[in-house]
Amino acid sequence: MKKKITLYLYPYIALLLVFVSTLPADAATLASGIPVSDSPIMALPVTQTCAGTPWKNIVWVHLHDNEETARQTALQALNQIQQGCLLDLRHGGSREIKVQNYQVSYQFDPNRIFTSMGRKTTLKCHQGSCAFALEQLGQAAANFLNQYLIHAQLIVAVHNNHLDGLSVRNYRAGGTMAPAMSQIAISSDSNPHDFFYVTTQQAFNFLASRNFNVVLQNNQQVHDDGSLSVWAAQQHIDYINVEAGIEHSAAQLAMLAAVWAYMQEYYI
Ligand SMILES: [Zn+2]
Numbered sequence: 001m002k003k004k005i006t007l008y009l010y011p012y013i014a015l016l017l018v019f020v021s022t023l024p025a026d027a028a029t030l031a032s033g034i035p036v037s038d039s040p041i042m043a044l045p046v047t048q049t050c051a052g053t054p055w056k057n058i059v060w061v062h063l064h065d066n067e068e069t070a071r072q073t074a075l076q077a078l079n080q081i082q083q084g085c086l087l088d089l090r091h092g093g094s095r096e097i098k099v100q101n102y103q104v105s106y107q108f109d110p111n112r113i114f115t116s117m118g119r120k121t122t123l124k125c126h127q128g129s130c131a132f133a134l135e136q137l138g139q140a141a142a143n144f145l146n147q148y149l150i151h152a153q154l155i156v157a158v159h160n161n162h163l164d165g166l167s168v169r170n171y172r173a174g175g176t177m178a179p180a181m182s183q184i185a186i187s188s189d190s191n192p193h194d195f196f197y198v199t200t201q202q203a204f205n206f207l208a209s210r211n212f213n214v215v216l217q218n219n220q221q222v223h224d225d226g227s228l229s230v231w232a233a234q235q236h237i238d239y240i241n242v243e244a245g246i247e248h249s250a251a252q253l254a255m256l257a258a259v260w261a262y263m264q265e266y267y268i
Contacts, residue, residue: 040132040135040136040139041136041139041140042099042101042136042137042139042140043140043143043144044089044097044110044140044141044143044144045089045090045091045097046087046088046089046144046148047087047088047089047090048085048086048087048088049075049078049085049086049088050078050084050085050086051075051078051079051081051082051083051084051085052078052081052082052083052084053083053084054083054084054085055083055084055085055263055267055268057151057152057153057154057267058084058152058153058154058155058156058263058267058268059085059087059148059149059152059154059155059156060074060078060084060085060086060087060155060156060157060158061086061087061088061148061149061155061156061157061158061228062074062086062087062088062089062157062158063089063110063111063157063159063228064089064095064110064111064159064160065089065090065091065092065093065094065095066093066094066095067095067158067159067160067246068160069160069244069246069247069248069249069252070158070159070160070242070244070252071086071088071158072249073158073244073249073252073253073256074086074158074242074256076253077253077256077257077260081260087148089110095109096108096109096110096124097110099133099136101128101132101133101136103128103129103132104125104127104128104129104130104132104133104136105125105126105127105128106123106124106125106126106130106133106137107124107126108122108123108124108137109122111159111226111227111228112225112226112227113137113140113141113226114141114145114226114227114228114230114231115224115226115230115231115234116138116226117224117225117226118224118225118226118227118230119134119137119138119141119226120134121225121226122226123137145231149228149237150235152237153237153238153267154237154238154239154240154263154266154267155228155232155237155238155239155240156240156242156256156259157228157229157239157240157241157242158241158242158252158256159241159242159243159244160243160244160245160246160248160252161193161243161244161245161246162245162246163193163245163246165193166193166243167192167193167195168184168186168192168193168195168213168215169192171184171215172184172186179218179221179222179223180215180217180218180221180222180223181215181216181217181218182216182217182218182219182221183201183204183215183216184214184215184216185204185207185208185212185213185214186213187211187212187213189211190211190212190213190251191245191248191251192213193243193244193245193248194212194213194243194244194245194248194251194252194255195212195213195214195215195243196212196213196214196215196240196241196242196243196255197214197215197217197229197240197241197243198214198215198216198217198238198239198240198241199216199217199219199229199232199233199237199238199239200216200238200239201216202238202266203238203240203262204216206258206261206262206265206266207240207258207262210258210261212255212258217229217233219233228241229241238266240259240262242255242256242259
């Protein structure tokens with residue numbers, strides 16, 4: 001990596017760090033990745049790692065801090081390309097983000113916060129004003145989207161699943177996720193856990209023709225769970241989720257190489 005920039009949306013981060021350092025140890029450890037504060041402003045813990053010149057119209061994003069294979073393969077792919085940046089949420093290695101304010105403590109799945117309905121469902125409010133928590137989370141999500149994603153033409157998300165968890169099979173007719181799917185391509189050469197989940201016919205056709213597992217989201221009927229794919233479809237932004245089994249590094253790297261070919265064909 002040529003440079004590594006950590007960006008905080010917090011306007012008064014220095015002041016807050018001084019503030020946190022004066023708290024008793026047990027209070028400070030309640031927070032996971034986000035400073036303890038009584039500010040109405042909360043920022044997602046974004047780290048941006050660049051391998052060269054950032055792309056103006058393309059964003060790569062890693063949202064689940066516990067999906068390390070996805071993070072490492074994305075960084076490796078960017079290193080090979082020698083361009084572009086990865087937006088990465090880092091907050092102690094857990095899937096969910098925990099926030100401790102003086103008014104409220106809560107936690108949420110960072111890939112369920114990009115619509116109002118998603119935030120209401122994902123928010124687990126432990127203490128204090130839950131209305132305040134919902135407001136704070138809404139503001140943080142809006143700031144993140146407006147700063148990094150609203151002007152993107154293509155968003156590439158990287159995720160991992162577990163062997164007893166999600167696979168492309170869930171999206172087949174009759175599967176648990178079938179209502180979210182409008183078209184599906186199954187490759188006999190690929191592991192079912194390694195699949196693309198996309199929002200445009202263009203991406204579906206390109207990736208399916210290269211013999212990958214691909215699911216085209218049904219943008220009209222998909223359940224609004226607040227995930228980035230739902231938001232991207234609402235905004236008419238081309239979105240590709242590169243989803244691979246945990247520790248399927250070689251497969252995920254090959255999938256990212258296909259994404260790079262797609263980027264060169266349509267966006268660069
Ligand atoms: Zn994930």
